[in-house]
Amino acid sequence: MSRRPEILFPLFADLKGLDGVGPRSVENFAKMGVEKPGDLLFTLPHNLIDRNPIKTINDAVLPSVVTVEVTVGLHQPNAVKGRPYRVMVEDAGASFQLVFFHARKDWLQKQLPSGQKRIISGKLEVFDGLAQMVHPDYILTVDEADSIPPIEPVYPMSAGITQKLIQKAAKGALARVPDLPEWIEPSVLKKHGWPSWKDAVLAAHAPQSTSDLSREAKARERLAYDEFLAHQTTLAIARANTRRAKGIPTLGTGKLRNKVLASLPYKPTGAQSRSIDEITTDMADNNRMNRLLQGDVGAGKTLVAFMAMLAAVEAGAQGVMMAPTEILARQHLAGLQPLAEEAGVVLEILTGRDKGKERTAKLKALADGNIHILVGTHAVFQKDVEFSGLRIAVIDEQHRFGVRQRMDLGAKGDAVDVLVMTATPIPRSLELSHYGDMDVSVLDEKPPGRKPITTVLVSNSRMDQVVDRLKAAIAEGKQAYWVCPLVEESELVDHAAAEDRFRTLRLALGDENVGLVHGQMPVAQKDAAMAAFIQGETSILVATTVIEVGVDVPNASIMVIEQAEHFGLAQLHQLRGRVGRGTEASTCLLMYASPLGKTAERRLTVMRETEDGFRISEEDLKLRGAGDLLGTAQSGVARFRVGDLEAQTTLMKIAHDDARLLIHEDAKLQSRRGNAVITLLYLLEHEKSIRLLSIG
Template sequence: MRPALLDPLFASVSSLAGVGPKLADTLARLFGREDADDCRVIDVLFHAPYALIDRRKQPGIALAPQGAIVTVTGRVDRHQPPPNSRSNVPYRVYLHDDTGELTLVFFHAKSSWLEKSLPEGETVIVSGKIDWFNGRASMVHPDHMVTEDRAGELPLVEPVYPLTAGLSPKVLRRAIEQSLERLPDLPEWLDAAFTGKQRFPSLKEAFDCLHNPRDEADIDPQSPSRRRLAYDEFLAGQLSLALVRQRIRKVAGRPVQDKGVLREKIAASLPFSLTNSQTLAIADILKDMAGTDRMLRLLQGDVGAGKTLVALMAMAAAVESGGQAVLMAPTEILARQHLATITPLATAAGITVEILTGKMKAAERREALERIASGEAQIILGTHALFQDSVVYQNLLLAVVDEQHRFGVHQRLRLTAKGISPHMLVMTATPIPRTLVLAAFGDMDVSKLTEKPAGRKPVQTVTVPMERIADIISRLKTAIAEGKKAYWICPLVEESDVSDLMSAEERHAVLTRELGPGVGLVHGRMSGLEKDEVMGGFKAGDLRLLVATTVVEVGVDVPDATIMVIEHAERFGLAQLHQLRGRVGRGAEASSCILLYKGPLGDTGHARLSIMRDTEDGFVIAEEDLRLRGEGELLGTRQSGTPGFRFASLEAHGDLLETARRDASYMIDKDPDLLSPRGDALRTLLYFHRRDEAVRFLSAG
């Protein structure tokens, strides 16, 4: 049970004053929560600023630099409302100080409100961005305006937060102030000597410093308060991983003994031989499964490195040993793709394969459940539906979790919590640097697939400016006429006012006009069924060009697609670009990837595109990605490819991660049920960081 002390923080976000259903939805979107019901006050508290506005700069109007945010104390001279019926003309207010004159500009503003806020003849303080035009200074919609007697209300140092459409900084700030008030005095879960050595403040002081910074140093990733919050986050993660591991190790594994008969049959049906790293990975896995300790291994392989085949060999060993194996994929599209890949190979070895997803009809599902319970189904593929309470296995020996770069520990926890204790193999298509493996998986054994399967040709990658888009379309026309298939990736679904990016829907319309009817469209807002239908048409060849958002990034397999165009490539992260490029070059034909970019490129954008051009090695790309991600980007937004940290950055706080791991394993050794005073405080830490699943592993929890 979550301690009652934390209840104020886990109340719905709509319990905050001024947060109605619409704003609750907006906040849920900003914090990456499924919906408003899942969005809590603590999410607001955990929303970290990425920059600071210093309103203490008061250079005087004439000395204010272009584009700078300044504060001006001046006397209001006159108001100039727009002429009647001219709504496109702004309302202007003129004021002056000892150095010069400033025009305040307002669009669609109520004159009565402006007259009250900025009375003629009064001294006022305004703060905002200065613009110079023809030697005259102006400020459009000042951020703050107060009369001189209310100067104390002007915030001099203001944190800047990541925002989303429909949310103003003022509204967010009100919610943050309320969430800070709700933070109770929590028991200290950190070791006193370590806290002193690191100069960490208390938790309350750390949050206060985060949301009420006095200067740039307070929001620096290396400030003691930010490091304290990062350490707490790492410790909660490492502690929950250590608890999972402890629980997994407690339950002895059942040794899997196979003579390799089924594996040989699968190998004989392959049109190619296994790569060296596949052979090594299979040997490691079989060795782990033959012991009495349960296997917990991570299989890292680049896009198209043949992870599924390695997993199939492990599953065949479990079947030959008289058991069953499951492979869980994050989406139905992927589960069905695994079905298409695995079934012919398994059939060649006489293994029966079953699929189980949430969208099956009731009768279909009932029959599948019967085959699973009786043991007739030997390999079962599916989504998280595989681990629901209604699913009973006859003898589950191996579970393979295909995480496709979603670092979810939860599926593994759910499976273990069911009391089933199979060996576990977690596959990921994102090559992960060592620090990230540690952050996401703890001390897991790792196998890496470093080669591409035989017969795969390298993908030729070129960078092309957007100005040459017409050339690309005409080259595409020729390629499609020759029977080739291509992807065209766009960053958005539909056009929006905020962005000048071409949307997927708009691009689809343009390309259909240019290339004719064989152009499909897939994006995240379509239903699973609609997506499957379009993907099916593309696979079958009825469609020759697929316009898509990044939904195709994960695991879609069309071996005869040979061209990948990525529009606004500078807007994508390296890991994402690499995943997208991996959708082509999966057959024997030469493939190409065209990165369309809009100049001028910043340093990071330039570096990203150069790395993509120079290498196809996913492990090199992963390390570079970690190096290149700006602090603001890593800390201010939740990126695919990094565990969802709010405060911690592997770049800035890597030294704390190793300490957190040692601290967690020391506590689990000394106090496995977390019953000591510090252990009890650490339980609160786990709940505080929404690691409830981990607490269930404590025998006294």
């Protein structure tokens, strides 16, 4: 189980075994991510050159690559150093020049003897009214004409790698392609009309027309599907492993939840009720829960998560809710406290700020089971934090926590159920590729009473009018956020900009009206500024993006985002979601500097047109790509060499369903097809999941 199949050995051998590849080339190939012959198989041509011969260059549209039979004329060496050597040639209807720099005269006279016929192939251009070809790619005798490929693939390159070298190396790698057992389900293979793996690889490296280069070409589509299938099988194995990890059934009585529901001034949305049912059903099951709860800004995720934790408390256990920042953790505490009082449960907070006796007392109460629900930051991970019976861990804002931290938190109790909440609606294709090991609940309805937000684009040149408008709003008792630009990826520069804006607004609006929050402030100062704004003591809060997630001030009805063109769509959507939480009609002003680039203009237009987070996330994916959307550094977004996550969502969905079915029916991959899939996993270097198979 743990050894790579022998049939794949040639693809994992040393690159130096390929024709023309020496130690220097090995270094240069490594810069392209090519370290073994198998990597070359997935480095596909992105263009092609048509080298079919023509009679005369009069038939060509220049500049272009031409292949033509010529009679060699006069040689024109140049005595001046650095000047080119020229050779006149003539085809069936026109004459042109061949141009050589730093060329040896004796070599050229041997290659191109005057009066002889030669086949020439290369890029022909017009320069100063003369047609010329600089350094032809091929100079051959008429007898050798057949050795020029009629269609030549063009590969991506990096410094030190020429087309000739990569073509030669790819040819060597293709000679090693083995016949592998078929891992695609026969009905899927037949439906799409895909070739076998070997035929697909050979065809993808030998395009005959530009349509063969498109992702819809059968050979490329099949190779993309192979990548998606390997990736989804890995996730399905991880998911089955989590599920095999036996859980403890958590059966709540409903008593505490009913108390909270009865106290609410509104009825939960259909999506909230459905999600609560999905989560509590998972908790009551024998297997461990691993679920993602995704919902748009203000869709009511916190209530759903609180209901899940109450189900654990009803069953005599505890719940924990983790937030990425102290501001957020304190806000969850403030939001949940009234609900906890209704239910009669003890809710506490634990952050890095807890020290000394107070911390010791909290830890004792937690270990004795006297705290039912804990809200916290990373401080919850510390070794001395012990629960008496932790049954559910809720993690807010998934992309701030890695999979390892999810597992660390799960280890704080026996078979802890995990619920991850994200306020960034995730496009379906990304959800499958990134969270494929999790079950998903979606909140796609807004709770009643949420007012639409009017979004307006305002040029920076109208700054004075914006400040005047704020002055009038303050006089009416309204509150506003003013978000300062992302100057660069540096909190230091960001906070300098925020402090400048803070000073100018205090001058215009009065010292007592304006507060400031940024990441470099001491925690106590930051909390004091937040508290003053929440309690209405200040009317304007100047901030960097620290307020992006979760801050809830119902009276704040204006959001100004300065230099909005520098923000991503998801971020703009999150920031805008900070207003529109009360009874007032709300406005979001997106301030920008002219002229706007195309992408920035598209982003701001999408923001003006829609408040639908799912549509916004799809647009964001189109504009930014998958890695950026989840922040590649932490996201572990799969990198595909042939597949295109954004454009091939349907293929990903088929792979997702097929992989889940396969692992359900053949958990250890012991069938004939299962063994073939193991070969695929080794081929695409998913060894880790194969180790999980042997553990499971």
